[in-house]
Amino acid sequence: MAPNTVTSGLKFVGTVSLGLLTGASYTLTTFTVPSLLELPSASTAAKTFRSVSTKATTHINALSGVAGSAFLLAFLLSPRRFRHPYLLYTSLVCFFGTHLTTYITPLGFGTPSPSASSAKKRAALAQARKEKRSSSRGMEASYEVLGDSHSDEGAGSNSGGEELEEEINGEEVREEVELFLKNQVVKTIISGVAFSMAVIGIWGDGAVRARRYGFR
Secondary structure: OHHHHHHHHHHHHHHHHHHHHHHHHHHHHHHHOHHHHHOOOHHHHHHHHHHHHHHHHHHHHHHHHHHHHHHHHHHHHOOHHHOOHHHHHHHHHHHHHHHOHHHHHHHHHOOOOOOHHHHHHHHHHHHHHHHHHHHHHHHHHHOOOOHHHHHHHHHHHHHHHHHHHHOOOHHHHHHHHHHHHHHHHHHHHHHHHHHHHHHHHHHHHHHHHHHHOOOO
16 A cells, blocks of 8 residues: 555656646746747846746756656556556656757757857857956955945946947847747647646556456
8 A cells, every 4th residue: 555655646746747847838938938029128138038048947857857756766666567658658758858859849840059150149248248247356356445446447347248238139039039939839748748648647547446446
């Protein structure tokens, strides 16, 4: 009874995690990320998108890891007669399916990867920001006694940062957002398939147990 209880709990945790994963990907695709394209400033849209995408990726990876681990443990701990392959298949989809969007998205949407020139521009802007920050810190450390000059340097660094932010190309931001959206569409489909597999498999387990113990 105890192993059955443990495996049932693991299946429940895995299914709920898959449901949350599917809902999160769907929400990002339909509501959250498309609204970023309506922001008036390219720099604001870029900063907001990168913040949202980083947090979303972290949570999505966590949910897929929890779901995959739960189904894999349920498969390993189940009695031999209840060790159904859907547990292993669902676990593999959780672990690898959501990480294969980089390869699946171009096949489904024909989306090219970001151009090398765009990547070079972003790298140059990031390097320029780092140099600006380090130079402003050096100036502040050297002239911290002079309050007025210190505030002037801070204002100058802020204006320089604003100039760098204004160099962000709105078209490049749109391309990044659209590529992220397409990746999330693929993740939603994959996680939705895995969720359906889990629900059908759990329903099948319940039907087999009911027949085994004489329930109809």
